Amino acid sequence: GIQVHITLHHLDLPQILEDEYGGWLSPRIIEDFTAYADVCFREFGDRVATWTTVNQPNIGIVASYDIAIFPPARCSDPFGATKCTAGDSSVEPYIAAHNTLMAHASVVSLYRRKYQAMQKGVIGISIYSFWSYPWTNSTVDLDATRRCKDFYFGWILDPLVFGDYPQVMKKNVGSRLPPFTEVQSELIKGSLDFIGINHYYSLYVNGRPFKTGVRDYFADISVSTRGKYVFWIMILGLLLNCS
Template sequence: MALSSLLLLLLLAAAHGAAPALGLKRSDFPPDFVFGAATSAYQYEGAVAEDGRSPSIWDAFTHAGKMPDKSTGDIASDGYHKYKDDVKLMADTNLEAYRFSISWSRLVPRRGAVNPKGLEYYNSLINELVKHGIQIHVMLYHLDFPQVLDDEYGGWLSPRIVEDFTTFADVCFREFGDRVSYWTTIDEPNVGPIGSYDSGIFAPGRCSNPFGTTKCTIGNSTVEPYIAAHNMILAHASATRLYREQYQAVQNGVVGINVYSFWTYPLTNSTVDLEATKRYQDFMFGWTLGPLVFGDYPQVMKKNVGSRLPSFTKSQSEFVKGAIDFIGINHYYSVYVNDRPLKEGVRDYAADMSVYQRGSRTDPATSEYVPTVYPDDPQGLQCVLQYLTEAYGSLPIYVQENGKASANDTLDDTDRVEYLKAYIGSTLDALRNGANVKGYFAWNFLDIFKFLAGYKIGFGMYRVDFDDEARPREARLSARWYSRFLKNNGISAQSEVDDTGHHAQQ
């Protein structure tokens, strides 16, 4: 996207943070627009040592005490055992769609062996969703692959994973594709590699000084994130090509990829800050979407990263280009960006981007912004959706994660209701301005294990009591609001506070 086009979007965003339109209704959206909620396998299922599942990289990471609260996903929300009740809860909430991920360790725990119990679980879950008329959206890879592949060849750091991922995807397409039409290959290939191979805060926890935020014993922060992301792009393209060649004609499904998204405002209107904002978006979105839409990485990445950025051969460029049917985004907040001179010497991804960023104009500048609390900015989501539509060929876009954290014991989550109303409203504004957005998924349907925070905070519309072995679910205010919104009622937050009904418990 040219700077002039970016400037137009920035001008549009000048009044960001405005209140959402009152009386928001489901009927404001096209009939084919879908509303849902999401979870992911390791964060939701639990049962990590049951029915033939092999250890994943997150099992090794959490069991080594790497989480801030020393928690694990061993039980998590116990979705492996409670999925039938949860699907009924989804139906009671009027959910139109559900996005979940498939545990590679549960379905294909070792190379060449499909686990019958894992196959049975996902078939049962899918059938339950079909029975209740809930559209199914599957994420193939949500940050958790079998530990055996990391032990054998370093997982995403080796091109060997492309073949193994394609085989895993093939099993999913073959076994579930008669009922699943929406496939997302990989979650956040523009952020996952940073957490896993640069800062070390995600499994498998690799990093190198001075870039790691944890005590890593192995890794190279300057090159490994780029290698991992490169192999993810090749793996995505391989799985997509397989689907198109062997399954799409019969199953009529689509295959996309997910990216984490910020909207970025320039700290000032100076040319260097506008250029920094554009550079940030090239690093954030173009890192993944550039190859899949145009066949190569953005020029500024190639220039700043140099030989540390893997290159595509001519045949690889042709192979990855166009291997995408839709874009999924995970979006929560916006950042302010200003220029930072390109640092001399050893650099990692954040230094290569050469920007300072902050959550608000008055926050201190940092090269990496990972807040625990961030300001709401619904206008930012609208800008992201319009930017992606313009910059990447008007591909369909799904907001696959959007939500707000709160303390786990909170039931009257008025702040989350207001957040959802505002961000759904901004999605509608983007749609009316020409963004090709097709769906919205709240994160999360219920409380789960958090990759960054364990069980300290929750994003769920349903509360899960992690201190109770039965893991009971209880409706929060946001669940009741979302349910009524999907029934096509424009409901105010206060009326939900006053309504003590529909307090579903299990």
């Protein structure tokens, strides 16, 4: 009675694509990821009813391009968990996410146009989830909690539902956040049949002062999280999900 559910991409990318053009940092990945998905749909679609394009991009991208604990382990001082030799934590997470979203939308468009009517499957994306509660009922903490949800969930889901990033992201990240063209926005909006939720835990959130100068994803969110070893629980959850 087990139903097959295939995830097309989870964290690790073929090294040749990293070497050739930088993987998710290049829009060239969109064409290659779509071609790869086409092969999967063609070869396995008669036995697969459910497809996830990308698993947990909202946290995997941060781990790969900001704090550098996952491949390709890119970051820049002072943001990396280790000393990085390449990367820019201030902009690369947003570039990689943008290209990931466009690759997802391209794959969904392909599936709907070429395979869905015949194979009668569904296609979507899965996100990493923890629910957040305000540490206090202060306006600062209530705003921080909403901002946390917008950055972690809205970063991926708002474009898929509304065709654009959350307003708070556009405000806090500014020109480092790649814009969607009108054509891109129309392509990506509605490009899912389901939303996969990988839920791990809940935590408390409070606001912290917004930093000026060079910032990364976490500085842009400008929140503090409270919970017993919550950061390491997050990392452990990521590692367990990869094993």
